[in-house]
Each structure stands twice: as C-alpha cells, then as structure tokens.
Amino acid sequence: QxxxxxxxSVSGSPGQSxxxxxxxxxxxxxxxxxLSWYQQHPGKAPKVIIYDVSQRPSGVPDRFSGxxxxxxxxxxxxxxxxxDEADYYCCSYAGSxxxxxxxxxxxxx
Amino acid sequence: QVQLVxxxxxxxxxxxSVKVSCKASGDAFTSNYMYWVRQAPxxxxxxxxxxxxxxxxxxxxxxxxxxxxxxxxTSISTAYxxxxxxxxxxxxxxxxxxxxxxxWCDYWGQGTLVTVSS
Numbered sequence: 001q002x003x004x005x006x007x008x009s010v011s012g013s014p015g016q017s018x019x020x021x022x023x024x025x026x027x028x029x030x031x032x033x034x035l036s037w038y039q040q041h042p043g044k045a046p047k048v049i050i051y052d053v054s055q056r057p058s059g060v061p062d063r064f065s066g067x068x069x070x071x072x073x074x075x076x077x078x079x080x081x082x083x084d085e086a087d088y089y090c091c092s093y094a095g096s097x098x099x100x101x102x103x104x105x106x107x108x109x
Numbered sequence: 110q111v112q113l114v115x116x117x118x119x120x121x122x123x124x125x126s127v128k129v130s131c132k133a134s135g136d137a138f139t140s141n142y143m144y145w146v147r148q149a150p151x152x153x154x155x156x157x158x159x160x161x162x163x164x165x166x167x168x169x170x171x172x173x174x175x176x177x178x179x180x181x182x183t184s185i186s187t188a189y190x191x192x193x194x195x196x197x198x199x200x201x202x203x204x205x206x207x208x209x210x211x212x213w214c215d216y217w218g219q220g221t222l223v224t225v226s227s
Contacts, residue, residue: 001171003153036213038154045204045220046146046154051213089154091212097159097168099212101146104153 001094004029004102011108012080020105022073022090028100030071034093037066037075041086050075077107085109111136113205113218120224121195128191129221131205136216138186139163144208145179145190147201148220155201159208160188195225 005023012018022029022037029035035053038046048057050066053073063078073092077084090102116130131143145157158169160179167179173192181188188205203221208214 003155034211034213036211040154045206045217046214047217048213048215051209052211057213057215087153091154091156093212098170099144099156099159100170101154101156 001028001098001100004090004092004100006088006090006102006105008103009106009108012077014080014082014109016080017076017078018080018107019077020075020088020090020107022075022092022102024071024073024092024100026071028092028094029068029073031095032093033068034099035066035068035073036091037064038089038091039084039086040089046089080109082109111207111216113207113216115203115205115218115221118222118224120226123196123225123227125195125225126191126193127195127223128189129203129205129223131188131190131218133186133188133207136207138181138183142208142210143179143181143188144206144212144214145177146204146206146214148204149198149201152201157190157203162188192223195223197225199223200225 037050040046054066094100144159160167178191205218206214207216
C-alpha cells in the first residue's frame with residue numbers, strides 16, 4: 001500500500017486561506033469516505049482535525065474544512081493563524097481493515 | 110478524559126524484538142480500537158495496524174505482516190505492540206492511539222522512541 005500523495009509544503013500569510021490536497025487511488029480515497037486529517041506540531045502527537053472527509057471533532061475551529069472529489073481529498077484552512085503552522089497528514093481507509101497515511105504537508109504561516 | 114500512557118524509550122540491536130505497552134485510563138478499554146502508528150526521525154506518519162481490545166482481533170499493514178503482533182491485557186487496560194527482527198530503519202517514535210472503526214483517532218499516547226543500533 002503506497003502512501004497518499006500530498007504537497008511537500010504550502011504557505012500563506014495570516015488571514016489567508018490555504019488548501020492541501022491528498023491524492024490516492026480508486027482503492028482508497030476514491031472508494032471510501034473514511035478520510036481523516038491530522039495536525040502535528042513539532043515534537044507532539046498528531047491531533048485529529050477532520051474525520052469522515054468533512055466532519056470536525058468537537059473543539060476544532062470551523063476554519064478547518066474538508067472535502068473530497070474522486071481520488072483526491074482536500075483540507076482548507078481559512079483565516080490562517082500563526083498557530084496553524086504545523087505538519088498535516090491525511091489518512092484513508094484502504095480496504096481489508098487497513099489504513100494509509102499521506103506523505104505529509106508542512107504549512108508555513 | 111481518556112489518557113494513554115506508553116512505556117519508555119528502548120534501544121535494541123538489529124535482529125532483536127521490542128514490545129511497547131500502552132496503558133489506557135478514563136474510558137472503557139474495550140470500547141473502540143487501539144491503533145499503532147510510527148514516525149521515523151524527520152519522516153511522516155506510518156500506519157502499522159489496529160487492535161480490537163474487545164475481541165483481541167488485529168489487522169496489520171501488509172508491510173509489517175509476519176513481524177508485528179498486537180495484543181492486549183484487559184485486566185490492566187493495556188495494549189501491546191511487539192515488533193520482531195528489528196532493523197535500523199525501524200528506528201522511530203511509536204504511537205498508540207484510541208480511535209473509531211472508521212479510522213480516526215481522537216486520543217494519542219505520548220509516543221515511545223525505539224532506537225535500533227548495533
């Protein structure tokens with residue numbers, strides 16, 4: 001199972017919006033809506049910010065939104081803030097009770 | 110509040126095995142799944158597998174099939190991940206995480222650094 005493809009890095013100014021893509025195949029991203037996104041600050045454990053493509057867990061700001069089209073999922077961060085500077089990973093169900101992470105994207109504010 | 114506390118850092122020689130523990134508190138241990146994810150230094154997250162604490166059934170990423178075993182002891186609310194035939198590229202921080210059947214994990218352990226070096 002190959003890692004899902006994400007851009008290595010994206011950047012934006014405070015207040016702007018950035019979008020991170022997560023490209024898989026018809027066997028993972030394209031086949032299921034079990035797609036989550038994680039934010040990871042240096043030296044910390046990941047934190048889930050989106051699940052089931054577009055759902056936000058309690059406590060996650062609505063600046064974070066998710067969507068999917070075909071084999072590509074997207075995470076959009078609106079109104080970028082300094083604390084959003086982190087690594088972001090997508091994670092998709094890949095069938096046979098297995099999951100796969102994306103390659104990760106560094107967001108610079 | 111769910112808390113996952115992992116065992117301490119380990120240093121192992123190539124070919125050896127390591128067993129990392131993950132003790133859960135604050136929630137029913139047998140609810141939801143226990144996932145294991147690793148992260149090599151400076152690298153991304155890698156999904157290793159998941160354990161159903163209720164049944165003891167586990168599913169593993171193909172890459173780790175035959176080398177990894179995930180188990181649990183419900184009497185002490187602890188999950189374990191054992192990785193055998195260690196190689197230098199198994200050097201990583203290993204995380205346990207409690208999550209839903211759809212794969213998303215809302216509680217994470219602090220991570221356990223496993224260093225494989227001769």
